[in-house]
Amino acid sequence: MTAEKPCVLLVEDEPAQREILRYNLASEGYEVTMAENGDDALLLADEVKPDLVLLDWMLPGVSGIEVLRRMKASRQTAEIPVIMLSARSEEMDRVRGLETGADDYMIKPYSVSELMARIRTQLRRTRPVSVGERLEFDDIVLDGETHRVTRGGVELKLGPTEFRLLATLMEKPGRVWSREQLLDRVWGRDVYVDTRTVDVHVGRLRKSLSRSGGSDPLRTVRGTGYSLG
Structure with missing residues (x-):
């Protein structure tokens, strides 16, 4: 899958x-x-x-x-x-x-x-991104059809995993996703990946989002997972 x-x-x-x-x-x-x-x-x-x-x-x-x-x-x-x-x-x-x-x-x-x-x-x-929808959160825009992400009008270079991770978080801003839930959605249900991998890719996504000079929109919920906003 x-x-x-x-x-x-x-x-x-x-x-x-x-x-x-x-x-x-x-x-x-x-x-x-x-x-x-x-x-x-x-x-x-x-x-x-x-x-x-x-x-x-x-x-x-x-x-x-x-x-x-x-x-x-x-x-x-x-x-x-x-x-x-x-x-x-x-x-x-x-x-x-x-x-x-x-x-x-x-x-x-x-x-x-x-x-x-x-x-x-x-x-x-x-699952709006899966059918090519466009998502917006504050100054972040994700286009599911073209797979482009911009922040403040500046295009961000994201890897495919970071793109799927951001798309998942943007589909439901404010929802706290556990690491296991993010593994299922982003990496797939049939792929074994250690939960620490989620932390690594969240870190990479944070760096990419901060390159435009904006504040960090990702929130770490101790003992639970991550959310957008």
Whole structure:
């Protein structure tokens, strides 16, 4: 896995439909993790911490609506956007899905291109840089499409790791990220890197940001991690 790829957890018990979605998600550049039932979905959501979940309502064992309820009740997974996929087309079913916590609801059969557009909409909210958005914090501007960073109008030369680190911090200013969380987001879930590596790259990022003469916008939270602002 490359660290820049958003991870989608696909929860679908029908093999043909699962393969179609997996193919289209991979073609769009997403890292895809799959589950065939509700129990596996809950386990993977907690372990993998995907960037988005595509969740079928009708699943063997634990239903999709129950998976959704448990995810939104857990502090570990509550913020992960969920798009529910269902053949249930009644208004009361859509309302139930949305009120349980689904961020979007699509009725089967659906257009795959529309589904991909809705995925991008959700990721634009939670992972804006991954879909080429432009972020600003004080006098720092990060362009996700061109991979350029400026501060006070001066372009900064950042390595790819420092760029991903800054992008992560800029997506949620004020949020304190633990070293482990930064390792998952910046280096990738399948790569082993010592947590001290985070400190080294934060130090490099600080030096790059200070070259323009501005104050240090990064905050070290003792015993926890780092935040922007």
